[in-house]
Amino acid sequence: MERERLAELLEAVRRGACPVDEALDRLRALPYEDLGFARLDHHRSLRNGFPEVVFGEGKTTEQIIAIAERLATASDNVLITRLAPGPAEHLLAAVEGFEYHALPRVALRRARPIEPRGEGTVLVVSAGTADLAVAEEAAITAELMANPVERLYDVGVSGLHRLLGERERLWQAAVLIVVAGMEGALPSVVGGLVDRPVIAVPTSVGYGTSMQGLAALLGMLNTCASGVVVVNIDNGFGAAAAATRINQRR
Numbered sequence: 001m002e003r004e005r006l007a008e009l010l011e012a013v014r015r016g017a018c019p020v021d022e023a024l025d026r027l028r029a030l031p032y033e034d035l036g037f038a039r040l041d042h043h044r045s046l047r048n049g050f051p052e053v054v055f056g057e058g059k060t061t062e063q064i065i066a067i068a069e070r071l072a073t074a075s076d077n078v079l080i081t082r083l084a085p086g087p088a089e090h091l092l093a094a095v096e097g098f099e100y101h102a103l104p105r106v107a108l109r110r111a112r113p114i115e116p117r118g119e120g121t122v123l124v125v126s127a128g129t130a131d132l133a134v135a136e137e138a139a140i141t142a143e144l145m146a147n148p149v150e151r152l153y154d155v156g157v158s159g160l161h162r163l164l165g166e167r168e169r170l171w172q173a174a175v176l177i178v179v180a181g182m183e184g185a186l187p188s189v190v191g192g193l194v195d196r197p198v199i200a201v202p203t204s205v206g207y208g209t210s211m212q213g214l215a216a217l218l219g220m221l222n223t224c225a226s227g228v229v230v231v232n233i234d235n236g237f238g239a240a241a242a243a244t245r246i247n248q249r250r
Helices: 003-015 020-026 044-048 061-074 085-094 129-144 157-164 167-172 186-191 208-221 236-247
Strands: 077-081 098-101 106-110 122-126 149-152 175-180 198-202 228-230
Touching (some): 061 106, 085 098, 106 129, 122 129, 122 236, 129 175, 198 236
Parallel strands (some): 122 149, 122 175
């Protein structure tokens, strides 16, 4: 249950608009709900600030729909990552309010208006168009986590003037998520231009010796630019979650 929804429920009880028994019934699934094949962590939003996110790969269509239905009941906004188009089509038909973004393979439900908060803007930067699936996963996740988000795409080091022409946007961002495949050089360049946190995301884009993103990952881990941290290969979601904690720190 999201913090805002729980606050509304407690306020309704305080006013006498909601009977205590009804409130207890709505809270009975906390801290988790056992579906047999999954234990849904309805308490996560209260602990971490955002509801449990569903990883779509490896789950059957029926499991995804069942999980989505229960999360939609407990939380206003729901995020499912790495969801293939086939299961996504069935999900949209079965559960009201979901939308699907095919490029990053993300399904989401925005039942409550999202009020952006935080220190400033999360800027998602991608090296090339081939990196957009991961970059969009990061951008959409950061938006759903209530960050103001901007995008700066296709500014890789093979045409460095494209990045340098956008230096003002780099300097104005509160947190930067930099997504790159191939040799993974872009986060090092960005890290040398800004005094803000840079979260590097290696992608599995590249020719044979890129080793499905391992070359980019190692290049980013070995960066000489200070203030650059690295998440796992293709992990746009993880980068967005980290950027949220930085941007919305108390």
